[in-house]
Amino acid sequence: MRYLGGKLAAMASRASNDLSFTSVLRSKARRPLVVALGAPREVATLLSELNQAAATCYQLDLFQARRLRGELAERQVSAQVVTGGDLWDLAADFQTVVFPVAEKGERELKIDVVEQAFHILRPGGRFVVLSPHGNDQLFPVHMKKVWERPRRRHQVTFHARIGDGPSLCFVSRPGVFAYGRFDDGARALVETMRVDPGDRIVDIGCGCGTNGIFAALHAGATGGVTFVDSNLRALALAEHNARLNEVGAFQCAASADLQGLPERSFDVALANPPYYAQTSISHLFITRARALLRPGGRLYLVTKQADQVGPLVAENFGPAEVVERRGYVILCAERPA
Ligand SMILES: C[S@@+](CC[C@H](N)C(=O)[O-])C[C@H]1O[C@@H](n2cnc3c(N)ncnc32)[C@H](O)[C@@H]1O
Known part of the structure; x- marks a missing residue:
C-alpha cells in the first residue's frame, strides 16, 4: 500500500x-x-x-x-x-x-x-x-x-501524408487504435480507395478518423463523411481531427451495432476491422456496409485475414477486387442493386 x-x-x-x-x-x-x-x-x-x-x-x-x-x-x-x-x-x-x-x-x-x-x-x-x-x-x-500533479491529458500528435498530398495532423490517445501513428493497414486502404468529388463516405470503426478525413478531403465541399465507432474516445478524436483538418461536412455516430444510420445513402464505406473476436466484427462491418451503401456504392476493407474475410465480402457483395499492398489485402467491392 x-x-x-x-x-x-x-x-x-x-x-x-x-x-x-x-x-x-x-x-x-x-x-x-x-x-x-x-x-x-x-x-x-x-x-x-x-x-x-x-x-x-x-x-x-x-x-x-x-x-x-x-x-x-x-x-x-x-x-x-x-x-x-x-x-x-x-x-x-x-x-x-x-x-x-x-x-x-x-x-x-x-x-x-x-x-x-x-x-x-x-x-x-x-x-x-x-x-x-x-x-x-x-x-x-x-x-x-500522480502525486499532486495537475490534470494532464495523454495524447500524441502525428502527421501523415499520402503521396505528395498535404500533410495532415492527427491527435491520438491511449485506448484508441492506432496510438501515435498512422497504421500501415490504414495507409494501404487510403492509398487504394477511389473517392470522387461529392462522395458521401462512411468510416466504419473510424478510430481517430484518419481514413475518413483523407477521404473527405478528396470528396471536397460537396461531399461529406460520417464517422462511426463504439469507442467513445475514438469518436471524440475523430471529431477533433476532422475540425483540425478543416473537413467541411462531417457527422459522428456512436454505435456498437452500426444501426441508426441512413441506409442506401453512402457512396463509399471504409473499414479496417479489428482482428480480435475472430471474424465477428468483420462480419458486422461488412453486412452493415452493404446496408448503408447505395446500389453501386463501394466498399474498401483492409485486412490480414483475407482467407476468412474474403468469403464474407463475396457473400454480401459478390466478387471483390483484391489489392495487395504493404503486406495487407484490400478488398474492393461494389454493392449490387
Ligand atoms: C483496427 S481499428 C481501425 C481504426 C481506424 N479506422 C484505422 O484504420 O486506423 C478498428 C476500430 O473498430 C472499432 N470497433 C470495433 N468493434 C466495433 C463495433 N462493434 N462497432 C463499431 N466500431 C467498432 C474499434 O473501436 C476501432 O476503433
Missing part, C-alpha cells in the same frame, strides 16, 4: 489465490465505488463477490458496456454502467476506484487510468489496482508520479 497526495492506493494481485484476493479487496472497498474498465465477465463476478450492487462501472466502449450490462443482469447485480471518453468526466465523488487490469492491456492506457482515477476520488479516497501480475512494477511507479 502507498499514499499518493493524501489518497490511499493499494495493489492486489490476482496471481494470489482468489479467496484471499476477494477478502483483501473487500477490506479496501468503501462506497461509493467505481470499477474503471475491466473485462465484462470479470467486473460482474467481482461486484457480485464483493456484494457491491450500488457500484458504478465505467467503460470506454459501447460494445463492452452492453456485454457488461448482460453479465451483471445474469448475476442479478444492479450496478450502473456508464460510458464516456474520459474517466475523469465522472463526478469527483468516489471513495474507491477499482481498476481490474487486462492481462495484455495497453501500457499507455493503464497509465492514463491511473492519472484519471486520481481526479474522481474524494480526498482520502482509495485507488485499488487488480493486477494480473504478482510483481507488477508499472503501477507503483506511476501511482507515485
Whole structure:
C-alpha cells in the first residue's frame, strides 16, 4: 500500500489465490465505488463477490458496456454502467476506484487510468489496482508520479501524408487504435480507395478518423463523411481531427451495432476491422456496409485475414477486387442493386 497526495492506493494481485484476493479487496472497498474498465465477465463476478450492487462501472466502449450490462443482469447485480471518453468526466465523488487490469492491456492506457482515477476520488479516497501480475512494477511507479500533479491529458500528435498530398495532423490517445501513428493497414486502404468529388463516405470503426478525413478531403465541399465507432474516445478524436483538418461536412455516430444510420445513402464505406473476436466484427462491418451503401456504392476493407474475410465480402457483395499492398489485402467491392 502507498499514499499518493493524501489518497490511499493499494495493489492486489490476482496471481494470489482468489479467496484471499476477494477478502483483501473487500477490506479496501468503501462506497461509493467505481470499477474503471475491466473485462465484462470479470467486473460482474467481482461486484457480485464483493456484494457491491450500488457500484458504478465505467467503460470506454459501447460494445463492452452492453456485454457488461448482460453479465451483471445474469448475476442479478444492479450496478450502473456508464460510458464516456474520459474517466475523469465522472463526478469527483468516489471513495474507491477499482481498476481490474487486462492481462495484455495497453501500457499507455493503464497509465492514463491511473492519472484519471486520481481526479474522481474524494480526498482520502482509495485507488485499488487488480493486477494480473504478482510483481507488477508499472503501477507503483506511476501511482507515485500522480502525486499532486495537475490534470494532464495523454495524447500524441502525428502527421501523415499520402503521396505528395498535404500533410495532415492527427491527435491520438491511449485506448484508441492506432496510438501515435498512422497504421500501415490504414495507409494501404487510403492509398487504394477511389473517392470522387461529392462522395458521401462512411468510416466504419473510424478510430481517430484518419481514413475518413483523407477521404473527405478528396470528396471536397460537396461531399461529406460520417464517422462511426463504439469507442467513445475514438469518436471524440475523430471529431477533433476532422475540425483540425478543416473537413467541411462531417457527422459522428456512436454505435456498437452500426444501426441508426441512413441506409442506401453512402457512396463509399471504409473499414479496417479489428482482428480480435475472430471474424465477428468483420462480419458486422461488412453486412452493415452493404446496408448503408447505395446500389453501386463501394466498399474498401483492409485486412490480414483475407482467407476468412474474403468469403464474407463475396457473400454480401459478390466478387471483390483484391489489392495487395504493404503486406495487407484490400478488398474492393461494389454493392449490387
Ligand atoms: C483496427 S481499428 C481501425 C481504426 C481506424 N479506422 C484505422 O484504420 O486506423 C478498428 C476500430 O473498430 C472499432 N470497433 C470495433 N468493434 C466495433 C463495433 N462493434 N462497432 C463499431 N466500431 C467498432 C474499434 O473501436 C476501432 O476503433
